Amino acid sequence: DSGVTQTPKHLITATGQRVTLRCxxxxxxxxxxxYQQSLDQGLQFLIQYYNGEERAKGNILERFSAQQFxxxxxxxxxxxxxxGDSALYFCASSxxxxxxxxxxxxxxxxxxx
Amino acid sequence: GQSLEQPSEVTAVExxxxxxxxxxxxxxxxxxxxxxxxxxxxxxxLSYNALDGLEETGRFSSFLSRSDSYGYLLLQELxxxxxxxxxxxxxxxxxxxxxxxxxxxxxxxxx
Numbered sequence: 001d002s003g004v005t006q007t008p009k010h011l012i013t014a015t016g017q018r019v020t021l022r023c024x025x026x027x028x029x030x031x032x033x034x035y036q037q038s039l040d041q042g043l044q045f046l047i048q049y050y051n052g053e054e055r056a057k058g059n060i061l062e063r064f065s066a067q068q069f070x071x072x073x074x075x076x077x078x079x080x081x082x083x084g085d086s087a088l089y090f091c092a093s094s095x096x097x098x099x100x101x102x103x104x105x106x107x108x109x110x111x112x113x
Numbered sequence: 114g115q116s117l118e119q120p121s122e123v124t125a126v127e128x129x130x131x132x133x134x135x136x137x138x139x140x141x142x143x144x145x146x147x148x149x150x151x152x153x154x155x156x157x158x159l160s161y162n163a164l165d166g167l168e169e170t171g172r173f174s175s176f177l178s179r180s181d182s183y184g185y186l187l188l189q190e191l192x193x194x195x196x197x198x199x200x201x202x203x204x205x206x207x208x209x210x211x212x213x214x215x216x217x218x219x220x221x222x223x224x
Binding site for chain 1: 143144146154155156157158161200202204210211212213214215216217
């Protein structure tokens with residue numbers, strides 16, 4: 001157990017629907033990062049939050065949004081889902097806002113049918 | 114922007130030594146990280162090179178040469194459990210950016 005908790009582990013939903021992925025960072029970590037990993041692909045950075053504030057944005061679609069709450073957990077909202085959104089979504093956390101060693105959660109596997 | 118290139122697949126035998134290369138094109142970065150990911154698992158942090166040279170952590174070593182825009186991960190005394198994907202990553206020094214990962218190298222260790 002890495003200390004980063006992601007729920008749910010698996011999610012199957014239909015095109016056009018909206019889902020929310022949840023992440024609780026490791027105790028003491030203030031940064032949360034969201035990454036998308038499609039089949040046999042690398043990790044694509046979506047967005048970073050640090051202590052409740054957005055810190056960096058990557059290739060995140062306008063249909064996707066995220067936030068970090070006062071208790072530091074984070075949620076990634078994916079709407080108007082398309083088949084191509086099927087992927088593994090990882091959350092990672094780190095202590096600071098400019099670290100090189102992240103702790104990843106076990107991921108949420110999203111399947112859009 | 115940042116671009117990191119890795120071989121897609123490497124095969125080696127148990128007990129051998131294997132080197133996984135990472136070449137990059139980036140305007141500037143703070144250092145090179147390496148992560149390991151087993152099938153169906155989460156990426157786990159392996160090593161970090163802030164400066165040029167070799168960093169050793171047990172059976173794993175990592176090397177960085179900024180002048181050559183090149184780094185590698187060296188795995189010694191390969192074990193079956195080392196079969197996994199390995200990713201290099203950089204954190205850009207422009208703006209507050211998170212780690213940018215390469216596309217990964219799948220290492221297959223054979224008996």
